[in-house]
Amino acid sequence: MGNLVIAAALLLLLGFAYQQGFARSLSLAAEARKEGRRLHSRPRYHGTLVAIWVLLPTLLVLGLWALLETSALRALIVGMLPPEVAGLEGRQLDSAIARIRALASGYGVAGEVADYEQAAAEHLSLIQNLAFLLVLAAAAGLGLLALFAAKRRISLALRARDHVEKAVRILLMLCSAVAILTTAGIVLSLFNESIRFFSFVNPIDFFFGEIWNPGFATTGSAAIGRYGLLPLLWGTVMVAVIAMLVALPVGLMTAIYLSQYAPHKVRTVVKPVIEILAGIPTIVYGFFALVTVGPFLSALGAAIGLDIRSTSALTAGMVMGIMLIPFISSLSDDILRQVPLALRDGSLGLGATQSETIRRVLLPAALPGIVGAFLLAVSRAIGETMIVVMAAGNSPVLRLNPAEPVSTVTVTIVNQLTGDSDFAGPQSLVGFALGLTLFAITLLLNILALFIVRRFREQYD
Amino acid sequence: MTSLFRSSLQGVAAPPTALEAGDGYQTVRTPDPKAKPTRLSAHDVCVFYGDKQALENVSIDIPERSVSALIGPSGCGKSTFLRCLNRMNDTIEGARVTGEITLDGENLYSPQVDVVELRARIGMVFQKPNPFPKSIFENVAYGPKIHGLARSKSELEEIVVTSLKRAGLFEEVKDRLHAPGTGLSGGQQQRLCIARAIAVGPEVILMDEPCSALDPIATSIIEELIDELRENYTIIIVTHSMQQAARVSQKTAFFHLGKLIEEGPTERIFTNPRDKKTQDYITGRIG
Numbered sequence: 001m002g003n004l005v006i007a008a009a010l011l012l013l014l015g016f017a018y019q020q021g022f023a024r025s026l027s028l029a030a031e032a033r034k035e036g037r038r039l040h041s042r043p044r045y046h047g048t049l050v051a052i053w054v055l056l057p058t059l060l061v062l063g064l065w066a067l068l069e070t071s072a073l074r075a076l077i078v079g080m081l082p083p084e085v086a087g088l089e090g091r092q093l094d095s096a097i098a099r100i101r102a103l104a105s106g107y108g109v110a111g112e113v114a115d116y117e118q119a120a121a122e123h124l125s126l127i128q129n130l131a132f133l134l135v136l137a138a139a140a141g142l143g144l145l146a147l148f149a150a151k152r153r154i155s156l157a158l159r160a161r162d163h164v165e166k167a168v169r170i171l172l173m174l175c176s177a178v179a180i181l182t183t184a185g186i187v188l189s190l191f192n193e194s195i196r197f198f199s200f201v202n203p204i205d206f207f208f209g210e211i212w213n214p215g216f217a218t219t220g221s222a223a224i225g226r227y228g229l230l231p232l233l234w235g236t237v238m239v240a241v242i243a244m245l246v247a248l249p250v251g252l253m254t255a256i257y258l259s260q261y262a263p264h265k266v267r268t269v270v271k272p273v274i275e276i277l278a279g280i281p282t283i284v285y286g287f288f289a290l291v292t293v294g295p296f297l298s299a300l301g302a303a304i305g306l307d308i309r310s311t312s313a314l315t316a317g318m319v320m321g322i323m324l325i326p327f328i329s330s331l332s333d334d335i336l337r338q339v340p341l342a343l344r345d346g347s348l349g350l351g352a353t354q355s356e357t358i359r360r361v362l363l364p365a366a367l368p369g370i371v372g373a374f375l376l377a378v379s380r381a382i383g384e385t386m387i388v389v390m391a392a393g394n395s396p397v398l399r400l401n402p403a404e405p406v407s408t409v410t411v412t413i414v415n416q417l418t419g420d421s422d423f424a425g426p427q428s429l430v431g432f433a434l435g436l437t438l439f440a441i442t443l444l445l446n447i448l449a450l451f452i453v454r455r456f457r458e459q460y461d
Numbered sequence: 462m463t464s465l466f467r468s469s470l471q472g473v474a475a476p477p478t479a480l481e482a483g484d485g486y487q488t489v490r491t492p493d494p495k496a497k498p499t500r501l502s503a504h505d506v507c508v509f510y511g512d513k514q515a516l517e518n519v520s521i522d523i524p525e526r527s528v529s530a531l532i533g534p535s536g537c538g539k540s541t542f543l544r545c546l547n548r549m550n551d552t553i554e555g556a557r558v559t560g561e562i563t564l565d566g567e568n569l570y571s572p573q574v575d576v577v578e579l580r581a582r583i584g585m586v587f588q589k590p591n592p593f594p595k596s597i598f599e600n601v602a603y604g605p606k607i608h609g610l611a612r613s614k615s616e617l618e619e620i621v622v623t624s625l626k627r628a629g630l631f632e633e634v635k636d637r638l639h640a641p642g643t644g645l646s647g648g649q650q651q652r653l654c655i656a657r658a659i660a661v662g663p664e665v666i667l668m669d670e671p672c673s674a675l676d677p678i679a680t681s682i683i684e685e686l687i688d689e690l691r692e693n694y695t696i697i698i699v700t701h702s703m704q705q706a707a708r709v710s711q712k713t714a715f716f717h718l719g720k721l722i723e724e725g726p727t728e729r730i731f732t733n734p735r736d737k738k739t740q741d742y743i744t745g746r747i748g
Contacts, residue, residue: 264554342591346654348552350604350661351581360603365594 021050041160049160053150054143061139080120193432200426212396231398235406239317240381246321251328259336278326286390289319308403311393335369375449379442385410489736491725500525506560519721528696530710537716547583583665584658590650592642600642604661628656648679668698
């Protein structure tokens with residue numbers, strides 16, 4: 001409730017500020033026109049600039065309150081508690097405070113409510129309301145002050161447009177910083193937990209171990225299992241290779257057909273339909289693998305005398321390959337169409353057939369781009385989880401035969417981190433080390449892909 | 462090579478005996494008594510892109526071993542006509558060609574004609590130099606390889622060297638035959654494209670504004686080259702530059718709004734055009 005009120009008030013205030021700045025600059029402009037002078041910036045820039053000046057101090061006040069509220073109120077509650085409760089430590093104090101907060105919010109608590117709790121809760125709720133109003137008033141007051149100051153600054157010469165564009169530029173910069181900071185945060189958290197894991201398990205045993213048998217957390221952390229990465233890595237690689245064996249030829253030939261042979265009408269229908277494949281949730285592909293492809297492969301194997309398990313690297317890889325077809329075909333199609341028409345005409349003009357032209361001129365010219373698309377698809381194959389959870393059989397054993405069940409890095413992370421885990425023992429911490437490994441692999445592949453794609457761009461200028 | 466067209470006349474109406482344009486307009490024609498025998502001949506050629514007609518009933522004779530220039534303002538259909546001559550319009554979706562174009566009396570549009578071999582006989586050089594992203598050698602060797610013209614590596618090398626020499630490029634690139642063709646200057650790239658076209662052993666070379674992307678010096682080198690090439694090849698060149706047409710060609714055809722307005726000996730077209738439109742274009746009044 002409180003946040004909604006604040007947001008609404010803020011919006012009203014901003015709208016008002018914009019209107020004020022707009023109107024003020026308009027009237028200034030009208031006066032100036034009589035003397036043959038004009039505003040430097042259009043009125044809407046002046047309005048926007050005033051709104052920005054109002055937004056900044058109000059956001060500052062609200063932000064400060066959001067940061068300080070919890071600790072300030074906590075200190076207040078502790079001050080109201082009787083000494084024997086306030087003297088408690090850690091979790092017990094936390095739960096005492098949480099009870100009072102819950103009471104104050106009106107949701108009620110389980111069990112008997114002590115008198116001191118009731119009193120503290122009432123006091124707290126009063127203070128909370130007061131503080132809310134105070135903060136709102138402070139923000140609004142400061143905003144209004146800023147509004148008047150900003151409005152007074154409006155003059156013919158004020159370069160409001162420049163200021164607004166600078167503000168927009170800063171906003172854009174902040175947005176892109178969010179993605180970068182998030183990535184950095186994720187890597188750091190993975191890193192921290194991984195280091196904790198490596199305090200239990202020797203990195204050499206982890207990276208080069210051939211046996212994966214982590215044991216169960218419930219048997220006590222004394223029973224440290226064996227954490228060999230290789231079976232998982234092997235499973236990942238095998239599934240990814242099978243997936244690419246399916247996706248690359250089918251996707252590439254689709255791209256060649258769409259970009260070179262398909263009439264315009266066919267293309268406008270087929271391309272979006274193929275791209276729908278990319279929009280199917282991976283868990284649905286998992287069903288498909290489990291219910292249709294797995295039994296089919298198994299029956300097929302039985303018919304020709306091969307023992308193929310219905311959940312195996314083969315099943316998971318094939319379905320993942322189907323999932324990746326639109327990824328490859330769509331990117332490669334775009335890349336093939338980017339090859340200058342002049343090259344195609346040049347080859348056809350020499351009497352080359354269409355297929356000679358594609359094989360000898362278009363594909364070599366598009367190759368770096370296609371390799372880039374391929375590597376991006378590989379990173380997806382390596383990071384894909386759901387299909388493998390459902391269709392690969394979850395058997396972390398080093399096996400060469402793709403018709404046998406395997407397990408991958410992603411599946412193992414899911415296994416280790418779901419259920420009751422306290423993030424204290426190696427059984428769950430290993431998830432972070434696996435995640436970090438996976439991240440490193442996909443990062444390298446992505447860098448490689450970007451590098452190749454960039455080289456491709458330089459080729460025709 | 463002529464076996465290609467052996468049965469091409471079957472089922473095709475006999476070509477008209479006189480060069481008369483179809484309905485609507487009459488092309489002004491000035492015969493050239495000194496002209497060499499006709500090699501390539503178009504009769505009532507119309508081109509449609511979808512519903513839009515780009516070319517109306519164009520008929521013209523192209524003499525062998527000489528340069529014929531197609532001139533006219535942008536969008537007049539001169540490039541469209543050129544692309545009809547080696548059926549490059551086939552590669553454009555929705556393009557439709559009617560009428561008849563004959564090479565040595567045999568119709569290029571007959572269903573028996575193999576487009577691939579036709580394009581080996583009628584080579585093309587494009588507006589913008591378009592070397593493949595391969596080495597200089599590979600660029601020239603491309604055509605001979607796909608047509609199987611060389612039986613051995615040394616034969617292939619010989620074809621490449623001869624073609625580069627004919628295109629006047631060999632001396633400049635002989636030390637770096639395996640450097641990328643895209644690294645050459647614009648004029649050199651265009652001569653590389655000419656060498657690439659020559660390497661297939663064509664009889665006719667079509668040039669679509671081959672100098673429009675080049676500087677004046679590179680242009681004059683290409684023009685000299687065209688003048689030399691007409692000893693051996695029938696050349697048809699589309700150009701925006703009337704000076705260029707006057708300098709390199711023996712026969713000129715003026716196109717306007719999809720129609721062939723006037724054709725005749727180059728000297729005659731530029732000094733004493735008979736049609737009002739031709740005169741307006743040549744004097745710069747339409748363009």
